[in-house]
Amino acid sequence: MSKDEEILEELSEFFKAFSHPVRLKIIINLMEGPQCVKNLGETLDMSQPSISQHLSILRNKGIVGCRREGSLICYYIKDPRVKKLYNILIKEELSWQEKS
Amino acid sequence: MSKDEEILEELSEFFKAFSHPVRLKIIINLMEGPQCVKNLGETLDMSQPSISQHLSILRNKGIVGCRREGSLICYYIKDPRVKKLYNILIKEELSWQEKS
DNA sequence: TGATTATATTTTGATATAATAATAACCTAA
DNA sequence: TTAGGTTATTATTATATCAAAATATAATCA
Numbered sequence: 049m050s051k052d053e054e055i056l057e058e059l060s061e062f063f064k065a066f067s068h069p070v071r072l073k074i075i076i077n078l079m080e081g082p083q084c085v086k087n088l089g090e091t092l093d094m095s096q097p098s099i100s101q102h103l104s105i106l107r108n109k110g111i112v113g114c115r116r117e118g119s120l121i122c123y124y125i126k127d128p129r130v131k132k133l134y135n136i137l138i139k140e141e142l143s144w145q146e147k148s
Numbered sequence: 149m150s151k152d153e154e155i156l157e158e159l160s161e162f163f164k165a166f167s168h169p170v171r172l173k174i175i176i177n178l179m180e181g182p183q184c185v186k187n188l189g190e191t192l193d194m195s196q197p198s199i200s201q202h203l204s205i206l207r208n209k210g211i212v213g214c215r216r217e218g219s220l221i222c223y224y225i226k227d228p229r230v231k232k233l234y235n236i237l238i239k240e241e242l243s244w245q246e247k248s
Numbered sequence: 249t250g251a252t253t254a255t256a257t258t259t260t261g262a263t264a265t266a267a268t269a270a271t272a273a274c275c276t277a278a
Numbered sequence: 279t280t281a282g283g284t285t286a287t288t289a290t291t292a293t294a295t296c297a298a299a300a301t302a303t304a305a306t307c308a
Contacts, residue, residue: 052243055243063167063172096285097286101267118276121285132237168296185255204256
């Protein structure tokens with residue numbers, strides 16, 4: 049596979065991370081700061097395994113990272129492209145976010 | 149479904165359009181200007197039905213539009229978010245594009 | 249009209265993704 | 279070390295997506 053093909057593959061994988069509403073929710077929440085899985089589950093009102101599965105997808109793509117803090121595992125945005133994307137395309141669509 | 153849920157659904161559908169390397173290629177090509185299906189097929193070296201299928205996905209999401217011009221059908225970028233996305237995230241990753 | 253070119257749709261089979269349930273692993277505190 | 283709370287993984291089933299092939303539609307030209 050050529051270099052350009054690889055770039056396109058990687059880019060499409062990146063966008064695939066955003067192509068599910070639950071993952072979008074997770075990403076939007078993490079944009080406000082690192083969160084542990086438990087908090088995410090409560091905020092999004094979803095089952096723990098489901099949250100965990102989507103987090104593992106985001107982790108595998110390098111979009112989020114995590115660190116253990118005692119009994120909790122704290123997730124945070126890792127890929128710098130997420131911030132760009134959030135600022136120009138996501139933030140302004142969300143009614144509950146101020147458009148500073 | 150709440151308003152916010154709908155927004156997230158729509159956004160995730162939008163990103164899903166970019167989550168396949170062939171569709172990325174098509175979008176990148178159309179960013180340089182409208183193209184007919186035949187040209188796209190030749191440029192990308194892909195079968196006509198395959199191009200056409202991906203175009204119909206992009207069409208259904210409102211990302212591209214098309215108009216008939218004689219015997220050809222000309223596709224163009226329709227969703228204004230595409231240009232934003234292209235400029236901040238896609239363009240700079242492509243080695244064959246100048247980063248003006 | 250029939251033939252040709254351009255494009256779209258449909259179908260099929262293979263593969264990937266999703267939700268859910270069950271279980272396992274890990275940490276902390278008693 | 280056991281118990282309880284937190285997170286991850288696995289298995290299963292349902293659904294979605296993909297590529298490829300076959301077929302259908304639409305316009306043009308002879």
